[in-house]
Amino acid sequence: MTEKRTEPTNDQIGRVIRRRRKALGKTLEQVAGEAELTVGFISQVERGICAPSFSSFMRIASSLNTSMEQLLNVRETFEIHTKAKDRESYSLGEAGRWYEKLGPGFSGALFYPCIIHRPPGQVSERMKHRGEVFCYLAEGELEYHIGDKVYNLVAGDSIHHDTSEEHFSTVVSDTETTELWVSSHPIAGH
Template identity: 80%
Template sequence: MTKKSPELSNEQIGKSIRRRRKALGKTLVQVADEAELTVGFISQVERGICAPSLSSFMRIASSLNTSLEQLLNVSESFEPLTKAKHRQSYSLGEAGRWYEKLGPGFSGALFYPCIIHRPPGHVSEHMNHKGEVFCYLIEGELEYHLGDAVHHMVAGDSIHHDTTQKHFSKVVSDTETVELWVSSHPITGH
């Protein structure tokens, strides 16, 4: 069983992002433009008002020429095999939402696989960005909004789509969801 690492508060995550942004001499506008997010959202993250989703956090880290592991002080190991008992996990500051790192197994990998655990009622941020994503629902139930369509997902269902389409999901089960995600890293000009 994977051991969950201590949760970082939204404030700690925000301070880490702000520290890195300032060290690079970048403005909120530059980071927002490069990450394809709003200035208001980046500002709220830096002030600890909210925590970004994994996808948004990856885009912020990319715009800051770093990895989310470095921003979260999680060790970054590039090994082709990840043993279950050595799997790294981390939280992005919201109680009940945590991630198990399944890869990447090498520097420059094109896909980022992880398992996400979300509590009942959790609603992901609304997003659209370059790339693609695949989700396999291991446990629980989701309401997955993709464009104008709403898909009800139960354990065993999967969805795979172009992430330029607006999308978000909501946990509708009374128990946490366990979701296997494989997403492409956002492509930026770096």
């Protein structure tokens, strides 16, 4: 794979989200409600205090009637076949956490596949939203929380669940994880 990583700062991510929200005439409350996030979190993202996770950014983009790729200026092509050397990659705010775009292969796709690389000790945000997610752990170890249950994943394990219950994960290995994720694409207002 060629290194073509787009690495926007938290400030850049916040500015582009705020600009898009204001252009649509939406309030923080509207975006937070549609993205199933808190107003405080959206406000922190817009001010560059924190960066959204992949899942949260997808939901924010959906509530703004756009895509993450358009907000980040990442090339968005709909190709049924993506060669490894042509795969786009980008990061979202946290040092060491980056994403390889595997899809969608066509406009209107219901699933969004990607590979996520996370550094040791990285903790994802706690999430709860409509949809489902599948993760195959290719490298490293994760502690994955769904509600009150904890699952310890090692390379080769997978997890597939309804995302309406609160969930988050922590990288517990001493090395970076490589995680294949397939999530249902959020659709604003559904």
